Amino acid sequence: RKEVEQDPGPFNVPEGATVAFNCTYSNSASQSFFWYRQDCRKEPKLLMSVYSSGNEDGRFTAQLNRASQYISLLIRDSKLSDSATYLCVLRASSNTDKLIFGTGTRLQVFP
Amino acid sequence: DAGITQSPRHKVTETGTPVTLRCHQTENHRYMYWYRQDPGHGLRLIHYSYGVKDTDKGEVSDGYSVSRSKTEDFLLTLESATSSQTSVYFCAINDAGYEQYFGPGTRLTVT
Numbered sequence: 001r002k003e004v005e006q007d008p009g010p011f012n013v014p015e016g017a018t019v020a021f022n023c024t025y026s027n028s029a030s031q032s033f034f035w036y037r038q039d040c041r042k043e044p045k046l047l048m049s050v051y052s053s054g055n056e057d058g059r060f061t062a063q064l065n066r067a068s069q070y071i072s073l074l075i076r077d078s079k080l081s082d083s084a085t086y087l088c089v090l091r092a093s094s095n096t097d098k099l100i101f102g103t104g105t106r107l108q109v110f111p
Numbered sequence: 112d113a114g115i116t117q118s119p120r121h122k123v124t125e126t127g128t129p130v131t132l133r134c135h136q137t138e139n140h141r142y143m144y145w146y147r148q149d150p151g152h153g154l155r156l157i158h159y160s161y162g163v164k165d166t167d168k169g170e171v172s173d174g175y176s177v178s179r180s181k182t183e184d185f186l187l188t189l190e191s192a193t194s195s196q197t198s199v200y201f202c203a204i205n206d207a208g209y210e211q212y213f214g215p216g217t218r219l220t221v222t
Contacts, residue, residue, distance in 0.1 A: 004153065032209045043201055043213035044154070087153070091209050097142065098169070099211060101153030 001026050004102040006088050012108045017078045021105045023088030024070045030100075032091035033064055035073050037084045038104065044087055047073075078109045114138050115214035117202050123220045130189040132217050134202030136182075142205050143185040145169075145177065147198040148216075154201065160185055192221045 006023045013019045033050035048055065050062040050071050061074040071090075075082055088102035114137035124130050134143060141162050146154040146169075156169030158177040166177050174196060178186045189196055197220050203211040 034210065043216050046210050046212065049210065097205070097209055098144075098156060098159070099209070101155075103151060103153045 002102075003027060003092070003100050004088055004090060006102040006105045008103060008105060010106040010108050012110060013078050015078055015080060015109055015111055017109075018074065018076050019078055019107060020072055020074045021086055021088075021107075022070050022072050023102055023105075024068075025088075025090055026069070027092060028066075028069060029093045030069075030090045031094050032099075033062075033071050034089040034099075035060075035062060035071075036087040036089055036101075038087055039084045044101075047086070075107075078107075080109050080111065083107055083109045115202060115204060115212065117200075117214040117217050119217060120215065121218045123222060124192050125222055126193060127191050130192050130219065132187045132200055132202075132219070134185045134187070134214055136185075136204050138204060138206070139182060140204040140206045141182070143179065144203040144211065145175075145185065145187045146201045146203065147171065147196075148201060149198050157187065157200075189219075192219075194221050197221045 004025050035047040036044040037047045038044040048057050050064050054063045059076045063072045085104040085106045087104045116135045118133045144159045145157040148154050155171045157175050160166045160179045176188045200217045202214040205211045
C-alpha cells in the first residue's frame with residue numbers, strides 16, 4: 001500500500017464550482033501535512049500547510065482527520081487559474097524532516 | 112519565490128556518459144534535497160544534505176552521487192547515465208521549518 005494515496009482525477013469543473021480532494025495516508029505517525037500545487041511542466045509550490053484544527057486561506061480550506069488518516073482540500077469559487085495538479089505531502093514521523101509526496105490530483109477548471 | 116536555480120534546465124545525453132546537475136540557492140539554507148519525478152510516482156528523494164560535506168542517501172539513490180562543498184551549491188552526478196534515469200529532477204531547500212521550496216527543475220533525457 002502506498003504511503004500517500006490520491007485520486008489522480010482529472011476533476012473537470014466549471015468556473016465558480018466548489019471542488020474537494022481527499023488524500024489518505026497509511027502511517028498513523030505521520031506529521032506535518034501540506035498541499036502543494038504543481039502547474040504543467042513547473043515545479044511544485046507550497047499552497048498551504050494543514051493544521052489539526054483545519055485552516056483556511058481565501059478560497060482554500062484544508063482539513064486533517066487523524067482518526068481516519070486523511071486530509072482534504074476544498075476549493076470554493078473555482079477560477080480558471082486553479083487548473084493544476086494538487087499534491088498531498090506529509091512528513092513521515094516526528095523524527096525526520098523528509099517529506100513524502102502523493103502522485104497528485106489533476107484539476108481542470110473550464111469556462 | 113525562493114532563490115533557487117538549477118542548471119542545465121534541459122539536457123539530452125547518451126547512455127553511459129556522466130552527467131552533473133547543479134542546484135544553486137541564495138537563501139543560505141542548510142538543508143538541500145534532490146528529487147526525481149516520474150509519471151505514476153510522487154516525487155522521490157534521491158539524496159539530501161544537512162550542510163557542507165554532510166550528505167546522505169534517499170530512497171532512490173542507486174546510480175547517483177552528490178557533493179556539497181559550499182552552502183549554496185548542491186551537485187547531483189549520474190556517474191554513468193542509463194535510460195531509467197530519464198526524468199525530471201528537482202532540487203529543494205528548507206531552513207528551520209518542514210516546508211520545502213523547489214527549484215524550476217531539470218528535464219533529463221538519456222538516449
